[in-house]
Amino acid sequence: MHGxxxxxxxxxxxxxxxxINPLGVMxxxxxxxxxxxxxxxxxxxxKYRRLKKNIADYLNVEPSQxxxxxxxxxxxxxxxxFFDRVVVFTPCFSEYVLRAKALNKEVRKFKYDSNFEIAIEELKNNIRPKDLIILGNPNNPNGKRIDREVLINLAVITQEKGAFLMLDEAFYEFCPYDYDSIELLKNFDDICIIRAATKFFALPGIRLGYAKVSANWAExxxxxxxxxxxxxxxxxATEIIFKNKDYIKKSKEYINEERQYMLNILSKIKNIVAYKTDANFILIKLLKYDEDFIYNRLLEKGILIRKCSNIDGLDKSYIRIAIKSREYNDLILKELIDILGE
Amino acid sequence: MHGxxxxxxxxxxxxxxxxINPLGVMxxxxxxxxxxxxxxxxxxxxKYRRLKKNIADYLNVEPSQxxxxxxxxxxxxxxxxFFDRVVVFTPCFSEYVLRAKALNKEVRKFKYDSNFEIAIEELKNNIRPKDLIILGNPNNPNGKRIDREVLINLAVITQEKGAFLMLDEAFYEFCPYDYDSIELLKNFDDICIIRAATKFFALPGIRLGYAKVSANWAExxxxxxxxxxxxxxxxxATEIIFKNKDYIKKSKEYINEERQYMLNILSKIKNIVAYKTDANFILIKLLKYDEDFIYNRLLEKGILIRKCSNIDGLDKSYIRIAIKSREYNDLILKELIDILGE
Structure with missing residues (x-):
């Protein structure tokens, strides 16, 4: 189900x-x-006083938030x-819907359009008070970030409708700098912006997620x-990880550069479409073969990729790959060229 | 709210x-x-294959359970x-009721009698299908273990009524050996027996709880x-902690001995009743002064105890103390004697 x-x-x-951040654990x-x-x-x-202080300093908010x-x-x-219904756009991280179902909540699914844009008007006409809208930003599996103006618009609509907006920003730090959603949306109360140590600090095993909410919601x-x-x-770990500004800068620069490098080469490979991404992973549409064929061919070479057909809204014509070290990236690119042609 | x-x-x-086990982390x-x-x-x-195998070996059950x-x-x-209603006996660990309320479930409370025994007939007449009965075994804050025959009786009644029995055995290994509830109740399906690394292996910070259930319930x-x-x-950690049989034996022997030692001295202190316990803590009823007075007097000496008035079913006349090293135990006993008289 997961990668x-x-x-x-x-x-x-x-x-x-x-x-996971290919620079590894600091x-x-x-x-x-x-x-x-x-x-x-x-x-x-x-009460996690030390932890909340460290996170607050990193996010530039108050510990009470x-x-x-x-x-x-x-x-x-x-x-x-807290909510009656969970609203998602598909494809997205499968846990949004799985958790809603585990907690016996209604789920309303919309579809991203073919460019992974949100149909704002459709959303506006269908959301209700006490809806929880969960959006990946950038979204997994495609890696696209919500445009600044769209995001503000979403916050306004959510507020007008009496709903609640949750942004899952687990991949926030990998994005090219454009806006900080926490700063951008600081005047909205009914918003939760989630980030995590998992991906950017390469610590999936440590289990640390955190979020900025209003002080009222935190209570x-x-x-x-x-x-x-x-x-x-x-x-x-919160005493250490947020304070290494050099690691943070290097990681962002590395992913920025490597993302361009990979997208550039992928754009030249035949029979695929690599989607534009702001994250450290790339969704690929296969115009020839299917996920099983590519998965098995790569696994023979010792490479594990993410098949996407079990992600609601995708099918067997999609795969997802992470951005890793240059050496490994070159390896998977070479294999894809071997399979699909240049 | 907690200690x-x-x-x-x-x-x-x-x-x-x-x-926490006073022998500390191995x-x-x-x-x-x-x-x-x-x-x-x-x-x-x-899927936590390694972890489940290690726990299963320790509990003498199958990983699928x-x-x-x-x-x-x-x-x-x-x-x-999974259930409609949570049934507890008070006083008990406060999270049973808090979690039920957080999940919007109905709660039915019974009271332990003055010897912390379960009123079996009252329970039998009042439980319903889809009730989840949660019992501490031994129970916190008093430390009493459910008698073997009572426990079998509870399992039978639960089964007859279509309810589910959950035993919180976080303090299991501290008990004098009498029965292993997992072995004793192995033929009942609708039972969950929870244990943890927290107390006995002195690892509250590692966050590891585990339980034996039927393979169906595990699915x-x-x-x-x-x-x-x-x-x-x-x-x-599951690769290590369960395999050190010497640590396990020493810890059990130490607590057994020290529990007798403390109960013996406490029985001679004026104006208190120390309840019989099977665990590594002792509930004390104050016949003179109240929890605040004793708490503050001990805190002046650098000793922190558990006040009990925020535990449903108790009041300001109760305190709870852990069994610690002989040096520390002697210290708190001496202070209690100073305050209350011998």
Missing amino acids: GDIYSHNKKVIDFSSN PELKEYLIKCFDEVSVYPDI VVAGNGAVEIINNFIL RYKEIELPWSINSFADA | GDIYSHNKKVIDFSSN PELKEYLIKCFDEVSVYPDI VVAGNGAVEIINNFIL RYKEIELPWSINSFADA
Whole structure:
């Protein structure tokens, strides 16, 4: 169902199916977590004061406006509890709908258009009070970011309708700088902007998601969140990861450059369309063969990609690949050229 | 609301308010987690095959009968989703009711009698199909274990009524050996027995709870659980913690001995009643003064205890203290004698 399932393969694979910062974990984190190891033997601060301060400083907001969770997905899950219906655009991250169903909520699906744009008028005419609209920004699996003006418009419409807007920005830092949604939408109350350590800080195993909400919503969130949902390693890591400005800058620059490099070469490969992306992954439409054929051919070469037919709104003619090291990127590009032609 | 809030005090305190194994984390765990550190940069196995195998071996069940969560409380939370109503006996761990309310479920409360026994007939006459009965075994805050025959009786009644029995056995390993509920109740389907690394393995910060359920229930649980809810450190720790039989034996023996030692001295202190306990903590009824008085007097000496008036079913005449090292135990006993007399 998800990418990153390297455990189902017997041999070691190069994992293009999960979208983790190819620069890897910043080296000083390991040393720091070893230093803090003994924190594991006491309960984390149930109010997570240190963690919220560190996140707030990074996001340039107040600690009272921060909520955190065991990965971004726990925050998504918990916010769904407040609402009657979840509204999504497909294709999108499958957990939006899965969590809504697990929590017995109604789901309303719209479709992105062929350029992955939101049909604003259709949305406006169909949303209701107490709807929770969840949008990936940039959206997974295609990587497109919502345009600044569209985003402001969405916030206005959401507010007028008495609904709530949740932006899943797990890939925020990979985007070319255009706007900071937290700054841009700071005057709107009924908005939750989620980010995470998972992708950009290459820490999927540490389980740390966080979000900026209004102080009022942060108070309401306290009533429904699970106690101690962030482990002591993730808690301690907030002392380190947000402060390494060099790592942050290098990662952004690397992905920017490599994204251009890959899109440029992909544009020359026959029988595919590579979608424009603002993230660290690329959705590809296959005009020849299907996902199984390409998946199996690449797996023979030790390369794991993401098939997309189990993503609502896509079919067997789509695959998704991550942006990785230049060496690995060259490898998958060469294999794709071998299979599809140049 | 909970014990263990050492972060709200400016000075360093000896924490008798949270109930963690005083032997502390087993030494070899740190070295092993350092060795496995790089796992943090990849997604945990979404099927948690290694983790379930290790837990299954420890519990002497099949991996297909194991569910796991971000602490025991996440498993409690997720099981509540399956049911219409949560049934508890008070006083108990406050999260049973808090999670039910957060998930908009009805709650039916019964009261333990003055010896913390379950009124079986009253329960039998009042439970309904699709009730989730949650019982601490041993129960927190008093530490009493359900008698073997009562437990079998509860399982039979639950089955007859079409309800579901959840045993929260977070303190299981601290109990004097009498029965293993997993073995004892293995022929009942609608039962979930939860345990955790938190207390006995002194790892509250690692966030690892697990439970034995029927293979059918484990399949249903997959549909509602959050993905990647166990972090990579907790996942890796299962390779180590369950296998150190010496640590497990020593911890059990230590608590057994120290529990007798403390209960013996407490029985001689004036103006209190210390309840018989099977766990690593002791509930005390104050016949003179109240929780605030004792709490403040002990805090002046750098000792933090658990006030109990915010626990449903108790009032300001109760406190709870953990069993810690002999040195610390002697310290709190001496202070209690100073305050209350011998």
